Amino acid sequence: MGNDPIHKVLDQLAEETLLIEADDLPTLGKIHGLFEELQKLAIDASLPYADQVSSTIGRITDVMLADSQNPEEDLNQTRLELKAWQKGLPSDDISSAPPKEEPSNTEDDPFLDNLRESTLKMETLAMSLEKDGGAEEIEELLRLIHSLKGESGVLGLDQLNELCHELETILQDGSVENPTDRLLSFLDWVKATQLSQGESQPFDSVMEIIHNGPSEETSDQQSMVDDYPSTPGKLSQDPSFYTDFSTESLEHIEAAEEILLESGEGDLGSDDINTIFRAFHTIKGVSSFLDLPDIQVLTHRAENVFEKMRSKKLSMSGEIQDLCFKVLDKVKGLIATLKESVSQGQLPPTDSEVPQFVKALDNVLNQKKGEEPSVSAPDIPAKAEGSGHKKVKEASSVKVATQRLDQVINLVGELVTSNAMISEEIQQHSSKTLMANVNHMKKNVNELQALAMSLRMVPIKNTFLKMSRIVRDLSKKMGKQIEFTMAGEDTELDRNMVDKLGDPLVHMVRNSADHGVESPEERQEAGKDPIGHVQLSAFHKGGNIVIQIKDDGKGIDRDVIFAKAVEKGLANPNQEMSDSEVFQMIFSAGFSTAKVVTDVSGRGVGMDVVRKNIENLRGRIEIESKKGEGTTFSIHLPLTLAIIDGMVIRVADQRYIVPTVAIHQTFSAQDQGQYSIQEKGKVLKFRDHLVPILDFEEIFGDPDCKGEGNILMVLGAGDKNVAILLDEIVTQQEVVIKSLHETMKNIKGLSGSAILPDGTVGLILDPVEISALLKESP
Amino acid sequence: MTTEPPTDDNSLACKVLTFFLGNEEYGVDVLNVQEIISMVKITKVPKTPQFVKGVINLRGLVIPVVDLRLKFGMDSMGYDKKTCIMVVEVKRNEGDEEKLTSMGLVIDKISEVLSLESADIDPPPEFGTSIRTEFITGVAKRDDGIKILLDIHTVLSDEEMNHLQDVIPA
Numbered sequence: 001m002g003n004d005p006i007h008k009v010l011d012q013l014a015e016e017t018l019l020i021e022a023d024d025l026p027t028l029g030k031i032h033g034l035f036e037e038l039q040k041l042a043i044d045a046s047l048p049y050a051d052q053v054s055s056t057i058g059r060i061t062d063v064m065l066a067d068s069q070n071p072e073e074d075l076n077q078t079r080l081e082l083k084a085w086q087k088g089l090p091s092d093d094i095s096s097a098p099p100k101e102e103p104s105n106t107e108d109d110p111f112l113d114n115l116r117e118s119t120l121k122m123e124t125l126a127m128s129l130e131k132d133g134g135a136e137e138i139e140e141l142l143r144l145i146h147s148l149k150g151e152s153g154v155l156g157l158d159q160l161n162e163l164c165h166e167l168e169t170i171l172q173d174g175s176v177e178n179p180t181d182r183l184l185s186f187l188d189w190v191k192a193t194q195l196s197q198g199e200s201q202p203f204d205s206v207m208e209i210i211h212n213g214p215s216e217e218t219s220d221q222q223s224m225v226d227d228y229p230s231t232p233g234k235l236s237q238d239p240s241f242y243t244d245f246s247t248e249s250l251e252h253i254e255a256a257e258e259i260l261l262e263s264g265e266g267d268l269g270s271d272d273i274n275t276i277f278r279a280f281h282t283i284k285g286v287s288s289f290l291d292l293p294d295i296q297v298l299t300h301r302a303e304n305v306f307e308k309m310r311s312k313k314l315s316m317s318g319e320i321q322d323l324c325f326k327v328l329d330k331v332k333g334l335i336a337t338l339k340e341s342v343s344q345g346q347l348p349p350t351d352s353e354v355p356q357f358v359k360a361l362d363n364v365l366n367q368k369k370g371e372e373p374s375v376s377a378p379d380i381p382a383k384a385e386g387s388g389h390k391k392v393k394e395a396s397s398v399k400v401a402t403q404r405l406d407q408v409i410n411l412v413g414e415l416v417t418s419n420a421m422i423s424e425e426i427q428q429h430s431s432k433t434l435m436a437n438v439n440h441m442k443k444n445v446n447e448l449q450a451l452a453m454s455l456r457m458v459p460i461k462n463t464f465l466k467m468s469r470i471v472r473d474l475s476k477k478m479g480k481q482i483e484f485t486m487a488g489e490d491t492e493l494d495r496n497m498v499d500k501l502g503d504p505l506v507h508m509v510r511n512s513a514d515h516g517v518e519s520p521e522e523r524q525e526a527g528k529d530p531i532g533h534v535q536l537s538a539f540h541k542g543g544n545i546v547i548q549i550k551d552d553g554k555g556i557d558r559d560v561i562f563a564k565a566v567e568k569g570l571a572n573p574n575q576e577m578s579d580s581e582v583f584q585m586i587f588s589a590g591f592s593t594a595k596v597v598t599d600v601s602g603r604g605v606g607m608d609v610v611r612k613n614i615e616n617l618r619g620r621i622e623i624e625s626k627k628g629e630g631t632t633f634s635i636h637l638p639l640t641l642a643i644i645d646g647m648v649i650r651v652a653d654q655r656y657i658v659p660t661v662a663i664h665q666t667f668s669a670q671d672q673g674q675y676s677i678q679e680k681g682k683v684l685k686f687r688d689h690l691v692p693i694l695d696f697e698e699i700f701g702d703p704d705c706k707g708e709g710n711i712l713m714v715l716g717a718g719d720k721n722v723a724i725l726l727d728e729i730v731t732q733q734e735v736v737i738k739s740l741h742e743t744m745k746n747i748k749g750l751s752g753s754a755i756l757p758d759g760t761v762g763l764i765l766d767p768v769e770i771s772a773l774l775k776e777s778p
Numbered sequence: 779m780t781t782e783p784p785t786d787d788n789s790l791a792c793k794v795l796t797f798f799l800g801n802e803e804y805g806v807d808v809l810n811v812q813e814i815i816s817m818v819k820i821t822k823v824p825k826t827p828q829f830v831k832g833v834i835n836l837r838g839l840v841i842p843v844v845d846l847r848l849k850f851g852m853d854s855m856g857y858d859k860k861t862c863i864m865v866v867e868v869k870r871n872e873g874d875e876e877k878l879t880s881m882g883l884v885i886d887k888i889s890e891v892l893s894l895e896s897a898d899i900d901p902p903p904e905f906g907t908s909i910r911t912e913f914i915t916g917v918a919k920r921d922d923g924i925k926i927l928l929d930i931h932t933v934l935s936d937e938e939m940n941h942l943q944d945v946i947p948a
Contacts, residue, residue, distance in 0.1 A: 410837065410838030410839060411837065411838060413838050414837055414838045654821070654822060655821075699824075700824030700825055701824070701825065702824050702825070704822075705824055736838075738838075738839070738840040739840075740823070740833065740840065740842075741833070741840075741841065741842040741879070741881070741939075742870070742872075742879075742936060743826075743842070743936055743939040743940050744823055744826060744833075744842065747823070747824065747825045747826070748825075749824075750823075750824075753821070753833060753840045755835050755838065755840070759835055760818075760819050760821060760834075760835060761821040761832075761833050761834060761835050761840055762821065763821065763823065
């Protein structure tokens, strides 16, 4: 219908009006002209908003002639109209009230759902951009930001629109070497204002950060301007500072030298680059404070070289390595001179050689990647495209309301049950074809069930990615260097579990970063790599899924924990406890051995909540730790919250289900000798222990529940055992767990209910609660 | 507990499903009734009040079943062919959210669906009924007798469901 010229005009108008000021006459004139063009086109194409364009033109004229009562409002109105027209809607659809920045927060809002997904994607991309990112990440980011810009424009989210626009510009012209911090600030703002996650900085600060980078960066750029004083001056600080500086700087230089020596001529790993960068950075910082321009200028240039290497704009070469050694030697020399001067109470004189070094470093900095200053070094290939970049083709997907999903799963469960009932009946009537057909149906139904169960499974990847961000932020905040790795992130979990795992994982990761991993200095003193490692991994093991948080920090000191436990009255000083038992004490409420409570952790309210959350998921958590070497937390969870393998038993006329994992052994009540201990009820001798026996009347306090007591079943409950008296073992069955009504959830001894194969409900017993009853009985 | 007024407080008609408990006829707003099923085997749940008969399986959902006669302190009657289970949706508060949950009521006999105008409904009497006034939203007078209109959300609220738990002897 010839709409393309119209859209061109609309786009132009949108751009022009975006940031226009009411007194910008030339641009207003331009806009006026564009609107007239638009009017002609719209009338020709009989578009619904054609008449409204004329009133807009009138409005613009008013603003130009300063006849408008509220020019800002008019311009705003115009922008809104443009947005509607871009969508092809008449502008009547827009209310004249100023647009709200936050759309209503309904659960089904597709914009918000998309936004959640894209912010997570952008965060991941931003962070990998920092590590070893390149063109692919930038392209993807641009795509996402561009879409977001468009959407926010249509929805009237002006601030978001502007921020996107700025980011797009910056990413496109590649002027910023390391945009990650700016991207993350932007994403934090988006999460806070649109998704109600966290606190937001004011719009202006975020815009400022996007333009100029986080404040640290800005001050660095300014310090590029250096002055050389030509005569030696008086010491500006206390001499001891200089001495300390000398000693520490020499240490840093040695560390850098060692790395360079070990790496040979090849490319340096990112950790190594970081170390050397830090070395120069630290020396530069202190030398600036101490008024040592030579050292400062030199280390600053060197720092820049390594910064470039960090962002993969420069690779190590033989030449550069030589230069580095020379620079390091020079700095050593400068420090030696410094020491002499300080002993005479003076600052060192200017070193005439320094400018040459600076020039050499500048040459390296100005080099394009892959270029070599001299011929002899072999060509370092440009970063191989696709190296380590897995571009997994994203499978297309459909959004489905969770409620609907749950309904499907419920009904499939019912289908399985009815199918089982039919199969049973069919056995009696032996028409071969009938049986064959029913069996065929059974296969289909079973397959459907497996599929339905898998609908609830989601990979744990997103949760792990969130942790990655937390580790990065924490390590920056605490001045530690922590590298975060993941393994098995594609492992799938029931979606309910993933939600509930979030908080405990965050807590434990923070602990590792805060209490576990030491500062780089401490680590170096201990002879460890100054960069700490935190690894999250997930894998299947024996019908369970295991999630591990592993750090190579200072480990848990068993003695400190034990002492604290004794202090809190949780343990007897003479008690003999295994290491793992001692470590489990950490989970007691109010327990914290942190000497300093940071705002990150140390208040002692976290770990007990963590354990409770995990127990609610029917899981358990184990701790392994070696002092000085590190700690590993292992969370064991059942594969799905929904199904357990159970033994159906009958007591009197009721049927219950006992989780098979809890069953140790079953005996006929007549055979086994039962020993009686007065007033405490009967006990059973089992594997050299005495195990208390409970019948169902005792468990539920109801005489109707009592059965004949033909069979004894020994159950394991934590580290204790308990035996129950029942009438009959019916069958072994995999059952789907259904939770009980709210008011029944607290019944001691029951952990839920399940639908039995014949369609009736069976109650699931909880061995841990049953054994807990023993403590209460008089 | 405050009495909740009937859902339609003006002359708009409201529809009520009536049923018998013994000889008395009761009514529940039809909007709250999900379905009616014939009697099925109820799984007993220990340590629940006497009027909670247990739980049943409703197409994959496990819901509690309450015997209203026992709840209202009447004598229990045997279950016969006419006894059925009325599945209702009850509002309850979970944190600050209001959610709907399904529950079953054992009733002796289903009667009919009545359209009532507010003119037909009288406020609950102060005394004279066998059940607590907070459960009653009003009384409908018809030619064939009086129907006591129940506020099902109050009758089956969490507090009510837990109410007698402490009293049950160990």
